[in-house]
């Protein structure tokens with residue numbers, strides 16, 4: 001079996017993962033095949049951008065692949081699995097990144113004992129900085145799990161979680177980057193309204209977020225401690241945090257995570 005990898009679905013998550021894989025040199029571009037449903041513009045974009053040959057015939061794409069990565073929307077999973085099911089063997093590994101969709105559901109759709117791993121990466125994979133959680137289905141072995149952990153560790157961190165925790169993981173880590181970007185958008189807007197140039201505001205915020213992330217990673221301090229180190233009594237930070245509290249910041253964020261988690265559960269049930 002070659003080390004080839006086939007992508008079923010050529011959208012933003014597929015692009016983030018494959019660009020991360022290429023940058024990390026986990027696989028050369030010749031070993032990656034990408035298919036899509038009907039949007040050939042996406043395939044042409046990937047070919048132009050990453051020189052990845054696209055394949056229109058799914059049989060051709062999966063026949064040769066050791067790993068098949070399913071990166072279609074949850075509502076397209078049924079059709080996508082149906083289109084590859086007959087071309088898969090039990091010595092191949094199917095990895096799904098679809099939000100909410102359980103490994104049992106995928107196994108049922110496959111109707112065969114193909115090993116399945118469910119993964120939840122995020123788009124920071126493109127920068128080698130995804131926080132990916134993985135869980136294994138009933139036909140997947142420890143070796144399959146290690147293969148998936150290895151693959152995702154080339155594009156960030158990779159952690160095994162229990163399948164029941166995947167909805168929570170999706171809410172905080174899969175969707176998480178979007179909440180950070182939303183915060184940055186709001187801070188940028190406030191700075192611009194106060195008269196700061198857009199570019200200056202943007203550059204300061206990018207480094208502020210990256211620096212805070214680095215402190216969370218490397219300081220050994222928890223977030224509350226790091227926050228307290230910045231908050232002088234009666235100072236600017238305290239004033240700002242009090243305004244956030246007035247706007248029920250914590251409740252809003254907790255409701256954001258809980259609502260995203262519930263949506264993940266719904267997406268899995270809708271199939």
Ligand SMILES: NC(=O)C1=CN([C@@H]2O[C@H](COP(=O)(O)OP(=O)(O)OC[C@H]3O[C@@H](n4cnc5c(N)ncnc54)[C@H](O)[C@@H]3O)[C@@H](O)[C@H]2O)C=CC1
Nearest residue numbers: 009010011012013036037071072073074076080097098099
């Ligand atoms: N975008 C993100 O940040 C993340 C997305 N995910 C999951 O990744 C999956 C894909 O999401 P996106 O890339 O954002 O969606 P997208 O809409 O950008 O891409 C999905 C692609 O799948 C293709 N497709 C649909 N049906 C197909 C079929 N039967 N065969 C082959 N290709 C087919 C579509 O043409 C499209 O290009 C979703 O299930 C999502 O839950 C997981 C983690 C993060």
Ligand SMILES: O=C(O)[C@@H]1CCC=N1
Nearest residue numbers: 099170173174175176
């Ligand atoms: O919004 C979504 O449904 C997907 C799953 C996690 C991030 N994007």
